[in-house]
Amino acid sequence: MTRPGQPATARTAAAGAGPEEKASLRDVVAAYVGLTKPRVIELLLLTTVPVMFYAARGIPPLGLVVATVVGGTLSAGSASVFNCVYDRDIDEQMRRTRRRALPRHIVSPRSALVFGLVLGVVSTVVLAVWVNWLSATLSVLANAFYVFVYTMVLKRRTAQNIVWGGLAGCFPALIGWTAVTGSLAWTPVVLFLVVFFWTPPHTWALALRYREDYRQVDVPMLPVILPAQRVAVQIVAYSVVMVATSLLLWPVADTSWFYPLAAGVLGAVFLYEAVALYRRARGTEDLALIRPMRLFHSSNLYLSLLFVAVALDPLIGG
Structure with a gap:
């Protein structure tokens, strides 16, 4: 049985798939x-x-x-x-x-x-x-x-697939909080939203790199249906909201001085990379010039260090 949106080439390949390959x-x-x-x-x-x-x-x-x-x-x-x-x-x-x-x-x-x-x-x-x-x-x-x-x-x-589909990847922030407290609160909700707004820039950067792959299999990732420059505009917009949301944790969770300092520095670096991607994407579709994987790798480092700052804040700030 084929699935909705399954391309003809993929249906043929799936239909011809053989048994498990002999392997060690x-x-x-x-x-x-x-x-x-x-x-x-x-x-x-x-x-x-x-x-x-x-x-x-x-x-x-x-x-x-x-x-x-x-x-x-x-x-x-x-x-x-x-x-x-x-x-x-x-x-x-x-x-x-x-x-x-x-x-x-x-x-x-x-x-x-x-x-x-x-x-x-x-x-x-x-x-x-x-x-x-x-x-x-x-x-x-x-x-x-x-x-x-x-x-x-x-x-x-839908080209908005990763925006709403990315909600699933936000739940670990809630799970980590409830594991300790047994209840929900605004603090993990803010962190949930940080991951929510982080996901589109992170994923669209990767999708830019592999947009021909997605186009070949008829998956409407945003870089497939929009020029690179317009994708970069949305990446910058989501990045701005993400950084603003990350700073919201300071008053909501009453963090020490350490977290907003770390979030501010990390956010500034991320925004620099997002704007740099936009500048590289202006007037070109050449991926060698756009270098979307630079932002992709930066986004992984950003999220990792931001949450490390969350963990260290009560230890450093007292």
Whole structure:
């Protein structure tokens, strides 16, 4: 059965997919790990653990951190596996993703589905038993949104796919807070919004680099339907709102002097990179001149250091 928006070339490739490729045990284990998208998990955990430090106003209990990290890792891995299963037809056509386990037929779709389901169930049990039910519920909601709303509905239908689909990646800030406090508050909501406004510049920079891949498989990422300069304008706009939102944490959470200083410096650097991307994109579609991956890598560093500042604030500022 084909999926809405599935291109003819991808349908043919998917229909002709063979059985699992013979591979060594090491290759198979690596393939299953790859399905969980470990680099994405790393970024999600970087927005979970620091919030736990801030919620505890110091160092949270080690056992709680371990349980939250394990549960969060398995949960994010589960969502990524389901995403890989659903997107295997377009992954097979794109240069960036064609070496994943499913396009290479090292793992079958059925095996991957079972793997994703097991990860999801175990993650929910870990979070519910060793953390709390609120964190477990938020984790399940994030996964459901990512799989059913972003992957299955938004991604192939609208250029705003990553704007609203990115909501799923914002939940770790809420989960880290509720793991410690057992309740929600405005502080994690502000951090939730920081990640929300960070996601479009981060993803559109990557999509600029691979826009021909997305165009080939009919996925309407913004850089596919708009010139690079107009994409850069939106990147700058979201970046400004993101930095302003990050500074809002200072009065909302009553942080010390350290956080606003760090957020201000990091925000200034990020805005410089966003504006530099816009200047490079003016009047050209040449990716060698635009260099979108510079902003992509800068965005990863920005978010990581910002949340490290969140964790350090109660330790440094007292």
